[in-house]
Amino acid sequence: MSEELTTKKNKIDDSKYSMETRVIYGKHVTDKWDYSHHVTAPISSSTTFRLDSVERGAQGFQQFAQTEKFGDEAPIFIYDRLGEPNKDMLEENLAYIEKGEMAVTFASGMGAISAVLGVLTKSGDEIITHSTLYGCTISLFNNWYPRYNIPVHPIDLTDPNNFFKVVNDKTRVVYLESPANPNLDILDLTEIKKIVDDINKTRDESDHIKIIVDNTFATPFCQRPIELGADFVVHSLTKGIGGFGTDMGGVVVGPKKFRDMILLYRKDFGAVLNTKSAWAILTYGLPTLPLRQKQQIKSAMRIAEFLEAHPKIYFVNYPGLPSYKYHELAKKQMIDFNGNFAPGSMIYFTIKGDTAAERKAIGAKFMDYVADHAYTMTLAVSLGHTRTLVEHPASMTHSVVPPDQLEQRGIDAGGVRIAVGLENTDDILMDLDEALKQL
Ligand SMILES: *Cc1c(COP(=O)(O)O)cnc(C)c1O
Numbered sequence: 001m002s003e004e005l006t007t008k009k010n011k012i013d014d015s016k017y018s019m020e021t022r023v024i025y026g027k028h029v030t031d032k033w034d035y036s037h038h039v040t041a042p043i044s045s046s047t048t049f050r051l052d053s054v055e056r057g058a059q060g061f062q063q064f065a066q067t068e069k070f071g072d073e074a075p076i077f078i079y080d081r082l083g084e085p086n087k088d089m090l091e092e093n094l095a096y097i098e099k100g101e102m103a104v105t106f107a108s109g110m111g112a113i114s115a116v117l118g119v120l121t122k123s124g125d126e127i128i129t130h131s132t133l134y135g136c137t138i139s140l141f142n143n144w145y146p147r148y149n150i151p152v153h154p155i156d157l158t159d160p161n162n163f164f165k166v167v168n169d170k171t172r173v174v175y176l177e178s179p180a181n182p183n184l185d186i187l188d189l190t191e192i193k194k195i196v197d198d199i200n201k202t203r204d205e206s207d208h209i210k211i212i213v214d215n216t217f218a219t220p221f222c223q224r225p226i227e228l229g230a231d232f233v234v235h236s237l238t239k240g241i242g243g244f245g246t247d248m249g250g251v252v253v254g255p256k257k258f259r260d261m262i263l264l265y266r267k268d269f270g271a272v273l274n275t276k277s278a279w280a281i282l283t284y285g286l287p288t289l290p291l292r293q294k295q296q297i298k299s300a301m302r303i304a305e306f307l308e309a310h311p312k313i314y315f316v317n318y319p320g321l322p323s324y325k326y327h328e329l330a331k332k333q334m335i336d337f338n339g340n341f342a343p344g345s346m347i348y349f350t351i352k353g354d355t356a357a358e359r360k361a362i363g364a365k366f367m368d369y370v371a372d373h374a375y376t377m378t379l380a381v382s383l384g385h386t387r388t389l390v391e392h393p394a395s396m397t398h399s400v401v402p403p404d405q406l407e408q409r410g411i412d413a414g415g416v417r418i419a420v421g422l423e424n425t426d427d428i429l430m431d432l433d434e435a436l437k438q439l
Contacts, residue, residue, distance in 0.1 A: 019097070019337030024287040026093040033085035043279045044085045049077040065260040065267070072259070082267055086278040091251070093286055094241075098215070098233050099224045100253035104262045105278060109216060109236025110136050111271030112250030116232050117173065118269070119261045120210050123149040125172040130157040130187055132180040132410035134214065135398035142400070154409070158326070160191045167199065172207070177214040178225070178333070182393040182417045183348050183410040184317040186326035189213065189333060193229025216240070219384065221293040222342035223334045231255065237273075240345070240384025243285045243292055247277035290337065292386075292422060296345035299425040303418065306429055307349050312436050314350040314359065314414075319343035346383060347418040348393075351439060356406075359414025360394065362439055367392055367416060369438050374431040376423045383419030388428055391417050 014022055035042055051057035060076035063069075064083070077084055087105050095103040106112040117140075121127060129141065131154045141152040153166040157176065174196060178187040193211060200208045212232040213225035219240040225233050235241055237249030250273070252262055266272060297320070304318035319330035320343030336342035351366055353359035370390050371379035380389045381397050391397060394406055394413050401409050420428070 020290040023093075023097060023289060026096065026282075026286065033089065040283055041086065041089060041279065044275055046084070047080045049079065049084075051076075051078070065263040067259055067263075068257065080275060081270060081272045083263070084275055086275045086282065087273050090273075090278045090282045090286075093282060094235075094251050095253055097220045097286065097289075098253040099220075099226050100233060101256040102259040103251050103253045104259060104266060105237070105273040106250035106252070106266065107271040107273055108248045109214075109234065109238060109250040110140065112234045112236075112252045113137060113214065114140060115262055115265045115269065115271065116212055116234055116252045116254070117175070119258065119265050120173050120212075120232075121148075121150050124170060125150055126168065126170040127152045127173045127175055128157075128163065128166055128171055129154045129175045130177065130180060130185065131155060131408060132183055132185050133175075133177055134181040134216075135393070135400045137175075137177075137214070138398070138409070139400040157187050157192065158185055160188055160195055163192065163195050167209075169207075171209050173210050173212060175212045175214075176230075177217065178223075179217045179319060179330075179344060179346065180410065181214075181217055182346075182398065182415060183412075184217070184319060184326075184346060185410055186319060186329045186333065188329055189225055189228040189230060217346050217383070218334060218342075218344050219289060219293060221289050221336055222297075222344050226253065228333055232258075237277075237281050237285070239382060240293070241285050241289060242277075242281050243288060243384055243386070244280075245382060245385040245387070247274070247280050249273050249277050249281055292384075293336070293342065293345065295422055296420045297342055299423075299428060300343070300345050300347055300418075300420040302425050303420060303428060303432065304347050306432065307347070310436060312351055312439055314352040317348040318346075345420040347420065349416055349418070350412045350414045351416070351436075353414060356413040359412060361414075363392060363414035363416050365439060366435055369435045370431070374435060376421075376428045376431045377418075377435075383417075385419065386422045388421035388423060389419040391419075393417050 060078045091103040091105055145152050155162050155166050176187050196209050196211055210231040213230040215225050215233045216236045216239050232254035235251045237251055301320045304316055304321050307313050307316045330343055331341050334342050350359050351362045353362050367379055370377045377388045377390050381391045382389055393411055393415055398411055406413055
C-alpha cells in the first residue's frame with residue numbers, strides 16, 4: 001500500500017457522508033490489493049498467484065480460513081478458489097452496506113444459501129422456514145435435505161407464534177425471506193428475534209438457533225436485516241445488487257467468527273464467484289444501487305396504485321400500498337439509508353376470475369399479450385434489472401410447488417410478479433393499461 005493512499009485513507013472520516021456517496025467510494029482503498037493509482041479497481045485475471053518461496057506458499061496455506069488467528073487484512077493469495085482481490089474487495093463492500101461483520105461471495109444465490117445452511121446444520125438438526133420462499137430454495141429443502149436427514153418445517157410465520165408449533169431441541173436454523181418471493185409476505189423480524197433469543201437463553205451457544213434472512217427482494221438499500229436481529233443475510237447478487245442482468249452471484253453476510261467455516265465450505269464445495277463478475281458487481285452494481293432503487297420504488301408505487309384502482313384486478317400486494325396487509329410492519333422494517341420508507345421494486349397481483357383456474361387462464365392471457373406487444377415489459381424470470389420483467393410464479397420460478405400446495409405456500413395459481421425496471425413510469429403504465437384492456 002502506497003504511503004499516499006494510506007495517508008488519505010487515514011485522514012478521511014467517511015461517516016459524515018451519506019450512504020449514497022459511500023457506496024460509490026466504498027472500501028476501494030483496500031489492503032487487499034495495492035493498485036494505488038487506479039481510480040476504478042482493475043480486473044484480476046489470474047487463477048493462480050506467484051509464491052516467492054516455499055515458506056511463503058506454506059504460510060499461505062496455513063493461514064487460509066484462519067482469519068480468526070491471522071487476520072484477513074492482507075491475505076497471501078494462492079489460487080482463485082481460495083480467494084483473490086476482486087472477490088475480497090466486493091466482500092468488504094457487501095459487509096459494509098449490509099451492516100454485517102464479514103461477507104463471503106458465491107457463484108450464485110443458491111450457492112450462498114446452500115453454503116450458509118451447510119455450515120450451520122448437520123444430520124439430525126432441524127430447520128424452520130416461512131411457508132413462502134423462492135422456488136429453488138424450496139427445491140433445495142424438498143429434494144436434498146431428506147438425504148442429509150435434516151427435517152425442514154415450512155410454517156406460516158406471518159404469525160410469529162406459529163414458531164412454537166414446530167420448534168424443538170434439534171432446531172438450529174430459522175430461514176426466512178421478507179418480503180417473500182413471490183407474494184411479498186412481510187415477517188416481523190424483531191418479534192421472531194425475540195422468540196429465538198428467549199429459546200437461545202436456555203441453550204449452550206453451540207446449539208443456538210440462527211436466523212437467516214434472504215434479503216434479495218429488498219436489497220440492502222431498502223432493508224438491513226442484521227440491524228433487525230438476523231444473524232445472517234443472504235443475497236442473490238444476480239438480482240438487484242448486480243442490477244443489470246449480466247452476472248450471476250451470491251453472498252452470505254454475517255458474524256466474523258463464521259467467516260473461516262464459510263470460506264472452507266466454499267473452497268471444498270467450489271461455488272466460487274467468477275472474478276469478472278465480482279468486478280462488474282463492485283464497479284457497476286453496488287455504486288448505482290441507491291439510484292436504481294429510488295427510481296424503481298417511485299415507479300413501483302405508481303404501478304401498484306394504478307393496479308389497485310383498476311377494475312379488472314383482484315388483489316395487489318405491494319408493501320408501499322396503505323391497503324396492504326403488512327404495510328405498517330413494512331414501514332418499520334423497510335427503511336432506506338436516509339431513514340425513508342423504501343418498499344422495494346417488486347409487485348405481486350392477480351387479475352379477477354371466479355376460480356383459481358380462471359385467474360390462471362386470464363393471467364396467462366395478460367402475460368402472453370405482454371410477451372408479444374409490450375415494449376417496456378419483458379416476460380422473463382429474475383428481477384432487479386434495468387428492464388421491467390413480468391413472470392408467472394406458479395408455472396415458472398415456483399413450478400417446484402405442486403398445484404395442490406400452491407395456496408399453502410402463499411402462491412395464487414394466477415398470480416403475476418412484476419419486477420420494476422428503470423423505464424419511464426408513464427411508459428410502463430401505458431403498456432400495462434393496454435395489456436389489461438385486452439382481457
Ligand atoms: C433468484 C433468487 C435466489 C437464487 O439466486 P441465484 O443467483 O439465481 O442462484 C434466491 N433467493 C431469491 C429470493 C431469489 O429471487
